[in-house]
Amino acid sequence: MGTKLNSAAAGTANYVDERTSIGGFVKFFARKLFPDHWSFMLGEIALYSFIVLLLSGVFLTAFFVPSMTEVHYEGPFETMHGVAMTEAFASTLKTSFEVPGGLLIRQIHHWAALLFLAAIMTHMCRVFFTGAFRKPRELNWLVGFTLMILGLAAGFSGYSLPDDVLSGNGLRIIDGVVKSIPLIGSYISYWMFGGEYPGVDIIPRLFTMHILLVPGLILALIALHLFLVFLHKHTQYPGGGKSHKNVVGLPLFPVYTAKAGGFFFVVFGIIALVASVFTINPVWNYGPYDPSPVSAGTQPDWYILFVDGALRLMPGWIAGVFPLEWELWGYTLSWNILIPAVIVPGIFFAIIALYPWLEAWATGDKGERHVLDRPRNVPVRTGIGVAMISFYVILVIEGSNDIVANLFHLSLNDITIFFQWGIFIIPPLAFWITKRICLGLQRKDRELVLHGHETGTIVRYDHGEYVEVHRPLDEQEVWLRVSYDNHKPLEIEPELNDHGVARKGYRWDRFKQRLSRFYFEERVEPVTPEELEEARHHHDSHGAHEAAEAEESGERLDSEWEELEDGAKR
Amino acid sequence: MSAPEHSTGSELDPANGFENPGLGEHRPRKADIDDKADKKAERQTAALFGISIVGTIIALVAYFTLNDADPGDIAQIRQVNMWIGIGIFLAMIGIGLGAIHWAKTLMRDHEMVEDRHELRSSDEAREGAIQNLKDGVEDSGLGGPKRRSVLKGSLITALAVAPLAVLVPQIGNMGSDWNISKFRHTLWGPGVRLARDPDGALIKAADVTIGSVFHVIPDGLNDLDHHHLISEKAKAVVLLVRLDPADLKVQEGREDWSFDGIVAYSKICTHVGCPVALYEQQTHHLLCPCHQSTFDVSDGCKVVFGPAKRPLPQLPIAVDDEGYIVAQADFDEPIGPSYWDRLKGGDDTTAEEVSH
Numbered sequence: 062m063g064t065k066l067n068s069a070a071a072g073t074a075n076y077v078d079e080r081t082s083i084g085g086f087v088k089f090f091a092r093k094l095f096p097d098h099w100s101f102m103l104g105e106i107a108l109y110s111f112i113v114l115l116l117s118g119v120f121l122t123a124f125f126v127p128s129m130t131e132v133h134y135e136g137p138f139e140t141m142h143g144v145a146m147t148e149a150f151a152s153t154l155k156t157s158f159e160v161p162g163g164l165l166i167r168q169i170h171h172w173a174a175l176l177f178l179a180a181i182m183t184h185m186c187r188v189f190f191t192g193a194f195r196k197p198r199e200l201n202w203l204v205g206f207t208l209m210i211l212g213l214a215a216g217f218s219g220y221s222l223p224d225d226v227l228s229g230n231g232l233r234i235i236d237g238v239v240k241s242i243p244l245i246g247s248y249i250s251y252w253m254f255g256g257e258y259p260g261v262d263i264i265p266r267l268f269t270m271h272i273l274l275v276p277g278l279i280l281a282l283i284a285l286h287l288f289l290v291f292l293h294k295h296t297q298y299p300g301g302g303k304s305h306k307n308v309v310g311l312p313l314f315p316v317y318t319a320k321a322g323g324f325f326f327v328v329f330g331i332i333a334l335v336a337s338v339f340t341i342n343p344v345w346n347y348g349p350y351d352p353s354p355v356s357a358g359t360q361p362d363w364y365i366l367f368v369d370g371a372l373r374l375m376p377g378w379i380a381g382v383f384p385l386e387w388e389l390w391g392y393t394l395s396w397n398i399l400i401p402a403v404i405v406p407g408i409f410f411a412i413i414a415l416y417p418w419l420e421a422w423a424t425g426d427k428g429e430r431h432v433l434d435r436p437r438n439v440p441v442r443t444g445i446g447v448a449m450i451s452f453y454v455i456l457v458i459e460g461s462n463d464i465v466a467n468l469f470h471l472s473l474n475d476i477t478i479f480f481q482w483g484i485f486i487i488p489p490l491a492f493w494i495t496k497r498i499c500l501g502l503q504r505k506d507r508e509l510v511l512h513g514h515e516t517g518t519i520v521r522y523d524h525g526e527y528v529e530v531h532r533p534l535d536e537q538e539v540w541l542r543v544s545y546d547n548h549k550p551l552e553i554e555p556e557l558n559d560h561g562v563a564r565k566g567y568r569w570d571r572f573k574q575r576l577s578r579f580y581f582e583e584r585v586e587p588v589t590p591e592e593l594e595e596a597r598h599h600h601d602s603h604g605a606h607e608a609a610e611a612e613e614s615g616e617r618l619d620s621e622w623e624e625l626e627d628g629a630k631r
Numbered sequence: 632m633s634a635p636e637h638s639t640g641s642e643l644d645p646a647n648g649f650e651n652p653g654l655g656e657h658r659p660r661k662a663d664i665d666d667k668a669d670k671k672a673e674r675q676t677a678a679l680f681g682i683s684i685v686g687t688i689i690a691l692v693a694y695f696t697l698n699d700a701d702p703g704d705i706a707q708i709r710q711v712n713m714w715i716g717i718g719i720f721l722a723m724i725g726i727g728l729g730a731i732h733w734a735k736t737l738m739r740d741h742e743m744v745e746d747r748h749e750l751r752s753s754d755e756a757r758e759g760a761i762q763n764l765k766d767g768v769e770d771s772g773l774g775g776p777k778r779r780s781v782l783k784g785s786l787i788t789a790l791a792v793a794p795l796a797v798l799v800p801q802i803g804n805m806g807s808d809w810n811i812s813k814f815r816h817t818l819w820g821p822g823v824r825l826a827r828d829p830d831g832a833l834i835k836a837a838d839v840t841i842g843s844v845f846h847v848i849p850d851g852l853n854d855l856d857h858h859h860l861i862s863e864k865a866k867a868v869v870l871l872v873r874l875d876p877a878d879l880k881v882q883e884g885r886e887d888w889s890f891d892g893i894v895a896y897s898k899i900c901t902h903v904g905c906p907v908a909l910y911e912q913q914t915h916h917l918l919c920p921c922h923q924s925t926f927d928v929s930d931g932c933k934v935v936f937g938p939a940k941r942p943l944p945q946l947p948i949a950v951d952d953e954g955y956i957v958a959q960a961d962f963d964e965p966i967g968p969s970y971w972d973r974l975k976g977g978d979d980t981t982a983e984e985v986s987h
Contacts, residue, residue: 093745094743094744094745097742129858130857131856131857131858137704138705145857147857157708158705158708161694161698161711161715162694162711162712162715164708164709164712165712165713165715165716165719168712168716169716197750230905230906230921233865233903233904233905234903234904234905234921236903236904236968237900237902237903237904237905237967237968238903240968240969240970241903241968241969241970242971243971244971245971246970246971247811247814247970247971247972248806248809248811250811250970251806251807251809251811252802252805252806255805255806255807256806256807256808256813256862257813257814257862257865258862258865258904259861259862259865260807260858260862261858262805292750293750294745294747300655301651301652301653301654301655302643302651302652302653302654302655302744303651304643304644304651305644305747306643306644306746306747307643307744307745307746307747308744308745308746308747309654309742309743309744309745310742310743310745311739311740311742311743312739312743315734315738315739316734316738316739316740317734319730319731319733319734319738320730320731320734320735322730323726323727323728323729323730323731323733323734324727324731325727326723326724326725326726326727326730327723327724327727327728327731328727329719329723329727330719330720330721330722330723330724330725330727331720331724333716333717333719333720333723334716334717334720334724336716337712337713337714337715337716337717337719337720338713338716338717350861351829351861351864352861352864352865352868352906353828353829353846353848353864353868353898353906353908354846354906354908355905355906355908355920355921356908356920357909357920358920359920359921369921369922372902372903372921372922372938373922373923373937373938374938375938376937376938377902377924377934377937377938377939377940377941378934378940384940385940386940386941386969388974391972391974391975392971392972392974392975393969393970393971393972393973393974394971395940395968395969397902397938397939397940398902398903398938398968398969401938402903429747429749429750431747462923463920463923473923474923474936477923477936477937536652537652537655539649539652540646540649540651540652543646543647543649544646544647544649544651545646545647547647587647588647589647589648590648590649591648
């Protein structure tokens with residue numbers, strides 16, 4: 062039996078290899094090494110929730126009817142009997158109430174979408190704070206960034222498909238934002254909706270976008286993203302034996318086949334559990350789209366909250382005197398919509414997309430960087446990251462300010478006014494605090510390297526002085542704390558050359574130098590071997606001696622204790 | 632690929648003057664040294680896979696047995712979904728945790744080391760690539776003494792404009808008639824009666840008590856087909872409120888737009904177009920739940936808070952001979968969010984032409 066199976070497998074392998082030369086690929090891939098760390102799983106969660114989205118999405122297309130034709134509901138859900146609705150909404154109800162397991166798959170799909178974007182964003186944070194975007198991975202950072210934008214597009218287009226009151230109002234907000242675009246806004250709105258909002262074309266159009274265009278692009282970019290991960294080989298956290306020229310880890314087959322493959326089932330399982338016990342988007346309670354009703358406390362899915370929050374935050378009038386909607390020569394320019402919904406998200410995303418180049422200008426680093434940074438060792442980057450997160454979180458909270466107001470018994474208006482100031486004050490403050498914390502942690506690292514761990518053992522000198530014994534760090538612990546890139550501000554050539562002629566590119570260099578100063582002017586240098594030597598010498602003349610004595614006395618106490626114990630036993 | 636037991640660190644670059652100490656000492660796991668622990672881990676893994684099989688059975692049993700419920704019984708539907716879901720959960724998590732437990736306890740955990748290679752192609756490969764491209768250019772006839780600028784120019788131009796042949800007709804058809812002046816007209820017009828949303832019952836002035844609020848549609852809206860109904864309703868919805876005439880600040884030029892304290896305003900927010908549906912009776916404020924623009928009904932629906940800049944457009948109303956509330960005319964400005972040429976007239980279609 063066993064030999065038969067083996068020879069069958071060998072035969073198949075031979076058959077395929079003779080036609081594809083797959084043997085070379087298997088040789089290359091099977092034992093490829095991947096470093097191990099929990100934070101490397103965040104991207105995996107995104108990938109696996111996307112697979113769950115594809116699987117559940119295929120099921121949903123079997124029942125969903127992407128049509129805005131009017132029907133009167135006659136199905137089993139009694140509260141909707143006779144209500145006029147589009148086929149899209151009616152088929153959503155049918156999937157929920159007449160297809161066994163249909164509601165479950167809808168909920169799996171929706172929860173997986175929420176998780177997909179959450180995982181993408183936390184994965185981006187991990188990559189950002191550890192500097193995994195540095196050369197040679199800048200392009201892959203851009204691929205990942207585009208995946209996030211496509212994820213937002215996929216989420217929003219899918220959210221709108223059931224054609225319920227909530228998503229219809231969401232579309233109406235999009236329509237209002239689009240109309241604010243100067244010159245062509247109204248025409249873009251007509252282009253999207255096939256005429257006046259809402260029309261009868263938007264659901265079929267969003268459907269094509271949601272099930273074909275966007276997922277097709279996502280799939281292609283995921284393939285590129287993973288190809289580049291394989292090509293670059295994975296980054297690794299710093300530690301003994303790790304360098305920019307090697308990769309330390311475990312082989313794809315069998316270890317990561319089992320771990321990562323198994324993790325897919327874990328992600329799927331947890332999504333299924335959440336979907337089976339927590340209701341999400343119960344459109345049957347909202348009702349079909351009608352342009353008139355809307356209820357309080359209506360939120361979009363979480364990943365859209367930041368746009369909604371920005372729209373809420375922007376006042377129509379500054380201090381009641383200065384309008385943010387201008388009428389110029391008879392044309393209307395709505396800064397109150399353009400700034401929060403177009404300009405600010407545009408700048409925010411542009412900074413994220415281009416960040417790797419920004420930092421490369423500041424460091425002037427040209428080499429490949431495969432060992433990750435500990436966030437404390439790049440205080441300015443870590444500070445920028447935390448400032449960006451705090452900016453984003455303010456918008457998200459403002460996007461649910463009515464819920465927050467209700468929950469904490471606060472005034473809705475006060476929350477908005479607080480954040481109108483906070484959006485300017487909190488992110489710089491977060492930057493400054495984070496930078497200080499990072500520098501503090503670096504100093505702590507220096508302290509540890511130079512003076513060792515506190516042992517809690519106190520010894521007394523003959524002359525009465527008490528000191529605590531410190532245990533020196535072992536070489537692994539030292540290496541982790543001293544091996545980071547110690548960047549200094551860039552030095553540039555002077556503006557004028559020997560002949561007193563201004564050189565080309567000076568202004569660009571000066572910009573990079575200023576940027577570099579912002580990053581590295583204030584820094585904590587790693588301990589040098591000389592400093593360590595000196596400190597150890599210093600400790601040896603005092604500390605080691607006492608440590609030895611303390612150890613001796615400790616041993617003596619231990620043995621006395623044992624004797625006592627033995628005596629008690631007897 | 633190599634798997635040194637302990638990398639010496641001699642081939643590793645130093646940093647800041649320190650030598651890389653090499654990989655730390657590898658500690659064997661319990662299952663590596665203790666046969667009992669190894670057997671135990673194996674049993675645990677098998678048990679997890681067993682849980683998965685149980686989960687699959689639960690999902691299938693739930694599908695086939697719980698499913699004869701009375702359709703329309705929401706509680707029952709939820710039960711079926713929940714049990715199928717829990718079945719899927721166990722079926723998946725059993726495999727997942729089993730595989731991970733296997734990997735963590737029984738598979739190799741002694742790290743291996745592999746060299747990285749610079750991504751840059753070798754100089755040789757680069758030179759070869761450049762030579763190949765040069766040869767290709769030569770073969771195409773673009774490289775030699777003849778510059779063939781006409782050929783190049785015409786090709787680039789053709790490529791640049793060719794997409795228009797495809798895109799213009801496609802995009803051109805997506806916007807229907809592109810008549811954006813429809814934004815400025817609604818179903819309202821002289822003598823159109825105000826009706827309740829959604830049932831279409833007409834409203835008499837006498838029915839509107841002080842402090843009450845009516846969600847209003849134009850009479851006749853419900854007779855339209857679904858498509859037109861929704862699009863017209865999206866523009867025509869109105870809120871009707873009766874205030875104590877003493878509280879009402881009548882706006883200049885609009886002295887006869889209200890009736891005995893009854894005022895009607897567009898329900899579509901001037902910010903981005905959500906329905907402004909929440910009325911606070913005590914303060915006479917209208918609140919948009921989407922972005923919290925707040926309008927003061929007693930003072931011409933001016934903005935008192937939030938992102939909107941303009942007041943809600945007012946619908947001029949009167950009472951007809953039979954006591955029903957009617958519109959005097961359409962809104963005198965486009966309702967809803969601002970757009971570039973909102974203030975431009977620029978159209979010659981009348982309200983009647985558009986609405987019929």
